[in-house]
Amino acid sequence: MTPVDLHPEDLFDALRVGSLSTVERGRLEAHCESCSACRFELQWLDSNIYAAEPTQEDREYGETAFDRVLRATRRAPDLPDTQTPKYWPLRWRVGGLALGTSLVLALFFGRELWSGSAHPVERDERAVSRAVVSEPAPPGPSRDPPAIDTVPVPSPLARPRVANRPSANALLAAARRAQIEDDSSRARRLYRSVIHEYPAAAAADAARVALGRLDYELADARSALLLFEDYLHRNRDGALAEEALYYRARSLERLGRKHEAQTALRTLLQSFPGSVYAAQARARLTDGHRE
Amino acid sequence: VHSSGLSQLPPRDERSPRDALVDAAVAGDPAAICALLRELAPEVARVARAVLGPHDMALDDTIQDALLSLMNALPSFRRDCSIRRYANRIAARTALLARSRSRAVSEREARFSLDDRPPPYIGDRHYLELRRKAFVHRIFDTLPEPQAAAIALRFLLGYSLEEISQAVDAPINTVRSRIRLAKEVMRAHLENEPELLDSLLGRR
Numbered sequence: 001m002t003p004v005d006l007h008p009e010d011l012f013d014a015l016r017v018g019s020l021s022t023v024e025r026g027r028l029e030a031h032c033e034s035c036s037a038c039r040f041e042l043q044w045l046d047s048n049i050y051a052a053e054p055t056q057e058d059r060e061y062g063e064t065a066f067d068r069v070l071r072a073t074r075r076a077p078d079l080p081d082t083q084t085p086k087y088w089p090l091r092w093r094v095g096g097l098a099l100g101t102s103l104v105l106a107l108f109f110g111r112e113l114w115s116g117s118a119h120p121v122e123r124d125e126r127a128v129s130r131a132v133v134s135e136p137a138p139p140g141p142s143r144d145p146p147a148i149d150t151v152p153v154p155s156p157l158a159r160p161r162v163a164n165r166p167s168a169n170a171l172l173a174a175a176r177r178a179q180i181e182d183d184s185s186r187a188r189r190l191y192r193s194v195i196h197e198y199p200a201a202a203a204a205d206a207a208r209v210a211l212g213r214l215d216y217e218l219a220d221a222r223s224a225l226l227l228f229e230d231y232l233h234r235n236r237d238g239a240l241a242e243e244a245l246y247y248r249a250r251s252l253e254r255l256g257r258k259h260e261a262q263t264a265l266r267t268l269l270q271s272f273p274g275s276v277y278a279a280q281a282r283a284r285l286t287d288g289h290r291e
Numbered sequence: 292v293h294s295s296g297l298s299q300l301p302p303r304d305e306r307s308p309r310d311a312l313v314d315a316a317v318a319g320d321p322a323a324i325c326a327l328l329r330e331l332a333p334e335v336a337r338v339a340r341a342v343l344g345p346h347d348m349a350l351d352d353t354i355q356d357a358l359l360s361l362m363n364a365l366p367s368f369r370r371d372c373s374i375r376r377y378a379n380r381i382a383a384r385t386a387l388l389a390r391s392r393s394r395a396v397s398e399r400e401a402r403f404s405l406d407d408r409p410p411p412y413i414g415d416r417h418y419l420e421l422r423r424k425a426f427v428h429r430i431f432d433t434l435p436e437p438q439a440a441a442i443a444l445r446f447l448l449g450y451s452l453e454e455i456s457q458a459v460d461a462p463i464n465t466v467r468s469r470i471r472l473a474k475e476v477m478r479a480h481l482e483n484e485p486e487l488l489d490s491l492l493g494r495r
Binding site: 006007009010013016017035036037038040041043044047053054055057058059061062063064065066068069070072185192193196 | 325328329331332333334335336337339340345348350351352354355357358359362420423426427445446449451452453467470471474475477478481482487
């Protein structure tokens with residue numbers, strides 16, 4: 001073992017708590033002259049990259065997580081005795097899923113038999129999409145009775161949860177406001193909340209593309225790419241597909257994946273020849289894909 | 292050589308309202324648990340963000356998991372350190388688990404945009420900090436779990452050898468050995484990072 005392998009970790013400990021003497025500092029620096037790893041650590045400590053105290057952003061993250069814990073446990077006074085469904089054993093979750101599916105199917109077929117409808121598939125899709133999105137149905141006249149799973153359940157446990165939880169559209173609007181106010185980190189956090197909490201909602205799709213654009217502009221091309229691909233996987237012909245396709249190609253360019261970027265631009269031109277991005281896509285294809 | 296930052300239990304008559312809150316929470320008082328969790332949530336978030344990186348998609352879930360773990364671990368709090376340090380350790384452990392659980396290396400690297408040029412409005416100093424963070428996180432990905440955990444606690448959370456030893460439940464010499472091995476890997480990688488090495492030489 002060479003002297004370089006014997007790292008002065010005790011001196012680093014003393015430096016961390018501010019009790020390093022001048023002589024010890026000299027010893028530490030002498031070691032760092034010949035050891036790049038310790039020099040890196042010294043520089044790391046000097047630059048104080050990670051603050052020892054929570055930042056404002058940490059506080060916001062903490063507050064959000066705390067609210068989620070409260071919601072997950074539903075009744076704050078009984079925190080230690082409750083379990084979030086996230087920790088249910090796998091067999092319970094599978095069993096619950098099977099039971100839920102059976103109930104939905106039973107309700108659906110029972111209703112169809114009772115009403116004698118001629119369009120069961122169409123009505124089922126509407127009911128399921130309402131249930132998944134969890135958003136209130138748009139107002140308007142309808143002769144159909146409301147889907148069974150959208151009827152408000154007068155449960156004392158369910159009410160506060162709905163009341164405390166901001167809707168997907170409210171979160172999306174807040175994210176957009178934060179973005180307009182140049183608060184990128186807050187905007188990112190809110191967009192992520194929409195995606196996490198309402199993954200099947202239309203607002204989550206909008207959030208995927210918006211967050212992708214934001215990441216792209218902040219030079220996080222790989223994260224942007226994942227978000228655009230996630231959107232396109234869910235909405236190949238969605239309203240934001242042109243934008244997602246174009247910026248997916250731009251993200252690929254930034255990552256140095258030129259060939260895939262070219263293919264993506266061609267896909268955009270084939271799928272949306274009249275797109276607002278078509279001219280830029282053609283220009284990038286002919287210009288050698290330069291920024 | 293160093294003081295570990297561990298706080299001893301003060302005498303009964305010197306106890307602050309904060310200590311009373313901790314006592315009540317440890318004893319299982321729901322309102323005290325709520326108040327304490329709310330107070331410690333930013334620290335938990337800070338640790339999780341440091342270990343996972345600021346933009347990890349699992350960040351929200353990890354902070355939530357850490358808060359739940361802390362809540363469940365409160366009855367085991369032995370007062371051999373401050374409650375904040377206790378929360379810090381639990382958060383670190385949860386975040387390290389989350390980090391090693393299901394994330395591909397490429398996905399983690401993506402959080403730090405190493406392949407991209409920085410936008411023009413990011414200054415040199417900030418860019419260098421981003422590169423240093425990315426470097427440390429990339430080192431984690433190449434190390435075996437025990438070494439990665441030791442380096443994470445050391446670099447990201449500023450733990451002393453003794454604190455790492457307590458946090459990972461390993462003898463202090465084992466921790467020392469893990470850090471030594473990790474630094475060997477770090478040295479090898481630093482040779483491939485001329486920009487970081489240049490900046491180090493330039494500052495010294």
